Amino acid sequence: MENKGTIIRGVGGFYQVDTGTELVECRARGIFRKNNVKPCVGDEVIFERTEDTEENTGVITGIGERKNHFLRPPVSNIDQFIVVCALADPDPNFIILDRFLIAAEREAVDIVICFTKIDIAASHVIEEAREVYSHVYPLIFLDARDHENVKDVIPFLFDKKSALAGPSGAGKSTILNTLRNDSGARTGSVSEKTGRGRHTTRHVELFRMEFGGMVFDTPGFTSFDIPEMETAELASYYPDLHRYSDQCRFKGCLHDQEPDCGVRQAVEKGDIHPLRYQSYIEELELLRKNRKY
Numbered sequence: 001m002e003n004k005g006t007i008i009r010g011v012g013g014f015y016q017v018d019t020g021t022e023l024v025e026c027r028a029r030g031i032f033r034k035n036n037v038k039p040c041v042g043d044e045v046i047f048e049r050t051e052d053t054e055e056n057t058g059v060i061t062g063i064g065e066r067k068n069h070f071l072r073p074p075v076s077n078i079d080q081f082i083v084v085c086a087l088a089d090p091d092p093n094f095i096i097l098d099r100f101l102i103a104a105e106r107e108a109v110d111i112v113i114c115f116t117k118i119d120i121a122a123s124h125v126i127e128e129a130r131e132v133y134s135h136v137y138p139l140i141f142l143d144a145r146d147h148e149n150v151k152d153v154i155p156f157l158f159d160k161k162s163a164l165a166g167p168s169g170a171g172k173s174t175i176l177n178t179l180r181n182d183s184g185a186r187t188g189s190v191s192e193k194t195g196r197g198r199h200t201t202r203h204v205e206l207f208r209m210e211f212g213g214m215v216f217d218t219p220g221f222t223s224f225d226i227p228e229m230e231t232a233e234l235a236s237y238y239p240d241l242h243r244y245s246d247q248c249r250f251k252g253c254l255h256d257q258e259p260d261c262g263v264r265q266a267v268e269k270g271d272i273h274p275l276r277y278q279s280y281i282e283e284l285e286l287l288r289k290n291r292k293y
Protein backbone atom coordinates (compact mmCIF):
# COMPACT_ATOMS: atom_id res chain seq x y z
CA MET A 1 0.00 0.00 0.00
CA GLU A 2 1.19 3.48 -0.81
CA ASN A 3 1.62 5.75 2.15
CA LYS A 4 1.90 9.51 1.93
CA GLY A 5 3.07 12.15 4.33
CA THR A 6 5.09 15.25 4.96
CA ILE A 7 8.64 15.28 6.30
CA ILE A 8 8.55 17.32 9.48
CA ARG A 9 12.03 16.59 10.78
CA GLY A 10 15.28 15.08 9.54
CA VAL A 11 18.26 14.17 11.65
CA GLY A 12 21.20 11.96 10.76
CA GLY A 13 19.53 10.19 7.85
CA PHE A 14 16.25 9.63 9.69
CA TYR A 15 13.17 11.45 8.52
CA GLN A 16 10.04 11.84 10.50
CA VAL A 17 7.01 11.66 8.26
CA ASP A 18 3.67 13.06 9.39
CA THR A 19 0.76 11.32 7.68
CA GLY A 20 -1.81 13.57 9.34
CA THR A 21 -2.75 10.86 11.79
CA GLU A 22 0.60 9.49 12.90
CA LEU A 23 4.36 9.92 12.75
CA VAL A 24 6.48 7.36 10.92
CA GLU A 25 10.22 7.26 11.18
CA CYS A 26 11.75 6.68 7.76
CA ARG A 27 15.07 6.19 6.11
CA ALA A 28 15.55 7.31 2.54
CA ARG A 29 16.07 4.84 -0.25
CA GLY A 30 19.65 4.84 -1.54
CA ILE A 31 18.58 5.97 -5.00
CA PHE A 32 18.17 9.55 -3.74
CA ARG A 33 21.79 9.78 -2.70
CA LYS A 34 22.83 8.39 -6.07
CA ASN A 35 20.76 11.05 -7.83
CA ASN A 36 22.04 13.70 -5.45
CA VAL A 37 18.59 14.43 -4.10
CA LYS A 38 18.25 14.84 -0.40
CA PRO A 39 14.84 14.66 1.20
CA CYS A 40 14.20 17.75 3.30
CA VAL A 41 11.72 19.15 5.75
CA GLY A 42 8.57 20.18 3.91
CA ASP A 43 8.81 17.46 1.27
CA GLU A 44 5.68 15.52 0.43
CA VAL A 45 6.81 11.92 0.23
CA ILE A 46 5.68 8.42 -0.54
CA PHE A 47 6.96 5.71 1.77
CA GLU A 48 6.76 1.98 2.34
CA ARG A 49 6.19 0.63 5.79
CA THR A 50 8.74 -1.72 7.29
CA GLU A 51 6.74 -4.87 7.93
CA ASP A 52 8.90 -6.80 10.32
CA THR A 53 9.13 -4.43 13.24
CA GLU A 54 6.82 -3.36 16.00
CA GLU A 55 7.94 0.20 15.59
CA ASN A 56 6.43 2.71 13.24
CA THR A 57 9.16 2.77 10.62
CA GLY A 58 9.43 2.94 6.88
CA VAL A 59 11.46 3.76 3.80
CA ILE A 60 10.92 6.85 1.68
CA THR A 61 10.54 5.77 -1.94
CA GLY A 62 9.46 8.97 -3.66
CA ILE A 63 9.56 12.73 -3.25
CA GLY A 64 6.74 14.80 -4.68
CA GLU A 65 7.45 17.71 -6.99
CA ARG A 66 8.60 20.70 -4.99
CA LYS A 67 6.80 24.01 -5.19
CA ASN A 68 10.01 25.67 -4.05
CA HIS A 69 13.23 24.66 -2.37
CA PHE A 70 15.68 26.52 -0.16
CA LEU A 71 19.23 25.60 0.79
CA ARG A 72 19.63 27.73 3.89
CA PRO A 73 17.63 26.68 5.79
CA PRO A 74 17.10 23.41 3.88
CA VAL A 75 13.33 23.32 3.46
CA SER A 76 10.86 22.96 0.64
CA ASN A 77 7.25 23.68 -0.23
CA ILE A 78 6.74 26.94 1.60
CA ASP A 79 3.26 28.26 0.78
CA GLN A 80 3.48 31.45 2.74
CA PHE A 81 5.97 33.78 4.37
CA ILE A 82 4.96 35.66 7.48
CA VAL A 83 7.44 38.52 7.24
CA VAL A 84 8.09 39.85 10.73
CA CYS A 85 9.24 43.45 11.16
CA ALA A 86 9.64 45.41 14.39
CA LEU A 87 8.18 48.92 14.50
CA ALA A 88 10.52 50.02 17.30
CA ASP A 89 13.87 49.15 18.86
CA PRO A 90 15.25 49.36 16.18
CA ASP A 91 13.13 51.69 14.07
CA PRO A 92 11.77 49.90 11.02
CA ASN A 93 13.72 50.07 7.80
CA PHE A 94 11.21 49.65 5.01
CA ILE A 95 13.97 49.20 2.40
CA ILE A 96 15.16 46.10 4.28
CA LEU A 97 11.57 44.93 4.71
CA ASP A 98 10.99 45.35 0.98
CA ARG A 99 14.04 43.20 0.29
CA PHE A 100 12.40 40.35 2.21
CA LEU A 101 9.20 40.97 0.30
CA ILE A 102 11.01 40.86 -3.05
CA ALA A 103 12.67 37.57 -2.15
CA ALA A 104 9.33 36.13 -1.05
CA GLU A 105 7.58 37.35 -4.21
CA ARG A 106 10.22 35.59 -6.29
CA GLU A 107 9.22 32.27 -4.73
CA ALA A 108 5.60 32.91 -5.67
CA VAL A 109 4.43 32.38 -2.11
CA ASP A 110 1.67 34.15 -0.21
CA ILE A 111 2.87 36.99 1.97
CA VAL A 112 1.60 38.40 5.24
CA ILE A 113 3.45 41.18 7.06
CA CYS A 114 3.52 40.96 10.82
CA PHE A 115 4.54 44.21 12.52
CA THR A 116 5.75 43.74 16.09
CA LYS A 117 6.59 45.81 19.17
CA ILE A 118 3.45 47.88 18.79
CA ASP A 119 3.44 48.27 22.57
CA ILE A 120 6.52 50.51 22.38
CA ALA A 121 6.22 51.88 18.83
CA ALA A 122 5.30 55.50 18.23
CA SER A 123 1.79 55.86 16.86
CA HIS A 124 2.97 57.77 13.78
CA VAL A 125 5.30 54.85 12.92
CA ILE A 126 2.44 52.36 13.23
CA GLU A 127 0.30 54.64 11.07
CA GLU A 128 3.02 54.96 8.44
CA ALA A 129 3.46 51.18 8.24
CA ARG A 130 -0.27 50.85 7.72
CA GLU A 131 -0.30 53.54 5.03
CA VAL A 132 2.61 52.08 3.09
CA TYR A 133 1.61 48.41 3.13
CA SER A 134 -2.10 48.02 3.82
CA HIS A 135 -3.08 48.03 0.16
CA VAL A 136 -0.22 45.66 -0.74
CA TYR A 137 -0.36 42.78 1.77
CA PRO A 138 -2.46 41.55 4.67
CA LEU A 139 -1.07 43.10 7.86
CA ILE A 140 -0.91 41.94 11.46
CA PHE A 141 0.08 44.32 14.26
CA LEU A 142 1.09 42.76 17.55
CA ASP A 143 3.19 42.63 20.66
CA ALA A 144 4.98 39.28 20.35
CA ARG A 145 5.27 38.91 24.12
CA ASP A 146 1.50 39.04 24.51
CA HIS A 147 0.27 35.46 24.04
CA GLU A 148 -3.30 36.46 23.33
CA ASN A 149 -2.05 38.94 20.75
CA VAL A 150 0.01 36.30 18.91
CA LYS A 151 -3.19 34.34 18.30
CA ASP A 152 -4.03 36.96 15.67
CA VAL A 153 -1.54 35.12 13.44
CA ILE A 154 -3.45 31.83 13.58
CA PRO A 155 -6.21 32.62 11.05
CA PHE A 156 -3.51 33.20 8.43
CA LEU A 157 -2.01 29.73 8.92
CA PHE A 158 -4.92 27.49 7.90
CA ASP A 159 -4.24 24.95 5.16
CA LYS A 160 -0.77 26.32 4.43
CA LYS A 161 2.83 25.59 5.21
CA SER A 162 4.06 28.91 6.56
CA ALA A 163 7.52 30.15 7.46
CA LEU A 164 8.46 33.18 9.46
CA ALA A 165 11.04 35.48 7.91
CA GLY A 166 12.59 38.78 8.86
CA PRO A 167 15.60 40.24 10.61
CA SER A 168 16.49 38.82 14.01
CA GLY A 169 15.28 40.69 17.04
CA ALA A 170 11.85 41.35 15.60
CA GLY A 171 10.17 38.67 17.68
CA LYS A 172 10.11 35.72 15.28
CA SER A 173 11.20 33.13 17.82
CA THR A 174 8.82 34.48 20.47
CA ILE A 175 5.94 34.17 18.01
CA LEU A 176 7.08 30.69 16.95
CA ASN A 177 7.34 29.47 20.54
CA THR A 178 3.89 30.78 21.40
CA LEU A 179 2.36 29.20 18.30
CA ARG A 180 4.19 25.98 18.95
CA ASN A 181 3.05 25.75 22.56
CA ASP A 182 -0.51 26.42 21.49
CA SER A 183 -0.39 23.98 18.61
CA GLY A 184 -0.41 20.79 20.64
CA ALA A 185 2.56 19.80 18.46
CA ARG A 186 3.52 16.18 18.76
CA THR A 187 7.11 15.76 19.73
CA GLY A 188 9.00 13.23 17.75
CA SER A 189 11.14 10.26 18.52
CA VAL A 190 14.16 11.14 16.41
CA SER A 191 15.76 13.31 19.05
CA GLU A 192 15.20 10.67 21.70
CA LYS A 193 16.99 8.08 19.62
CA THR A 194 20.11 10.18 19.34
CA GLY A 195 20.17 9.86 23.10
CA ARG A 196 21.90 13.08 23.86
CA GLY A 197 19.10 14.81 25.67
CA ARG A 198 18.63 18.45 24.83
CA HIS A 199 19.93 19.61 21.52
CA THR A 200 22.13 22.64 21.52
CA THR A 201 21.86 23.11 17.78
CA ARG A 202 18.41 23.77 16.48
CA HIS A 203 17.13 21.64 13.68
CA VAL A 204 14.67 22.69 11.09
CA GLU A 205 11.24 21.37 11.92
CA LEU A 206 7.74 21.64 10.68
CA PHE A 207 4.92 21.50 13.17
CA ARG A 208 1.25 20.99 12.60
CA MET A 209 -1.14 23.43 14.19
CA GLU A 210 -3.97 21.74 15.97
CA PHE A 211 -6.49 23.91 14.07
CA GLY A 212 -4.95 23.29 10.64
CA GLY A 213 -1.87 24.48 8.81
CA MET A 214 1.80 23.79 9.40
CA VAL A 215 4.59 26.12 10.45
CA PHE A 216 8.32 25.78 9.84
CA ASP A 217 10.39 26.15 12.97
CA THR A 218 13.74 27.30 11.70
CA PRO A 219 16.37 29.76 12.79
CA GLY A 220 16.89 30.74 9.15
CA PHE A 221 15.35 33.37 6.88
CA THR A 222 16.94 36.23 8.78
CA SER A 223 18.46 37.81 5.70
CA PHE A 224 18.01 37.72 1.98
CA ASP A 225 20.64 38.75 -0.50
CA ILE A 226 19.43 40.91 -3.28
CA PRO A 227 19.01 38.23 -5.90
CA GLU A 228 20.41 38.57 -9.36
CA MET A 229 17.74 39.42 -11.86
CA GLU A 230 17.02 41.47 -14.93
CA THR A 231 16.18 45.09 -14.14
CA ALA A 232 12.90 44.65 -16.01
CA GLU A 233 11.95 41.86 -13.63
CA LEU A 234 12.12 43.93 -10.45
CA ALA A 235 8.81 45.78 -10.74
CA SER A 236 6.90 42.51 -10.93
CA TYR A 237 7.92 41.88 -7.31
CA TYR A 238 6.26 45.12 -6.23
CA PRO A 239 2.60 44.17 -6.81
CA ASP A 240 1.38 47.66 -5.93
CA LEU A 241 3.59 49.16 -8.68
CA HIS A 242 3.19 46.32 -11.12
CA ARG A 243 -0.57 46.68 -11.36
CA TYR A 244 -0.07 50.05 -13.13
CA SER A 245 2.64 48.92 -15.55
CA ASP A 246 0.16 48.12 -18.32
CA GLN A 247 -0.56 51.85 -18.42
CA CYS A 248 3.04 52.67 -19.38
CA ARG A 249 3.62 53.83 -22.94
CA PHE A 250 6.64 51.64 -23.48
CA LYS A 251 6.83 47.92 -23.09
CA GLY A 252 9.70 47.10 -20.75
CA CYS A 253 9.33 50.48 -19.05
CA LEU A 254 11.48 50.59 -15.90
CA HIS A 255 9.28 53.34 -14.42
CA ASP A 256 12.34 55.51 -13.95
CA GLN A 257 12.98 58.17 -16.63
CA GLU A 258 10.65 56.96 -19.35
CA PRO A 259 7.93 59.32 -20.59
CA ASP A 260 4.24 58.48 -20.09
CA CYS A 261 4.91 56.01 -17.30
CA GLY A 262 1.73 54.68 -15.72
CA VAL A 263 3.55 53.82 -12.50
CA ARG A 264 4.95 57.33 -12.02
CA GLN A 265 1.53 58.79 -12.78
CA ALA A 266 0.03 56.55 -10.10
CA VAL A 267 2.69 57.78 -7.64
CA GLU A 268 1.78 61.39 -8.48
CA LYS A 269 -1.92 60.67 -8.01
CA GLY A 270 -1.19 59.09 -4.65
CA ASP A 271 -2.25 55.59 -5.73
CA ILE A 272 1.24 54.22 -5.01
CA HIS A 273 2.92 55.19 -1.77
CA PRO A 274 6.03 57.33 -2.45
CA LEU A 275 8.12 55.24 -0.05
CA ARG A 276 7.39 52.10 -2.03
CA TYR A 277 8.32 53.85 -5.27
CA GLN A 278 11.49 55.20 -3.66
CA SER A 279 12.34 51.70 -2.45
CA TYR A 280 11.84 50.35 -5.96
CA ILE A 281 14.14 53.02 -7.46
CA GLU A 282 16.84 52.26 -4.87
CA GLU A 283 16.72 48.55 -5.62
CA LEU A 284 16.78 49.31 -9.34
CA GLU A 285 19.91 51.43 -8.90
CA LEU A 286 21.49 48.63 -6.88
CA LEU A 287 20.76 46.09 -9.61
CA ARG A 288 22.26 48.42 -12.23
CA LYS A 289 25.36 48.97 -10.13
CA ASN A 290 25.88 45.28 -9.51
CA ARG A 291 25.61 44.51 -13.20
CA LYS A 292 28.50 46.80 -14.02
CA TYR A 293 30.95 44.46 -12.36
Ligand code: ZN
Pocket: 245, 248, 249, 253, 254, 255, 256, 258, 260, 261, 262, 263, 264
Ligand atom coordinates in the same frame (compact mmCIF):
# COMPACT_ATOMS: atom_id res chain seq x y z
ZN1 ZN B 1 6.49 52.77 -16.40
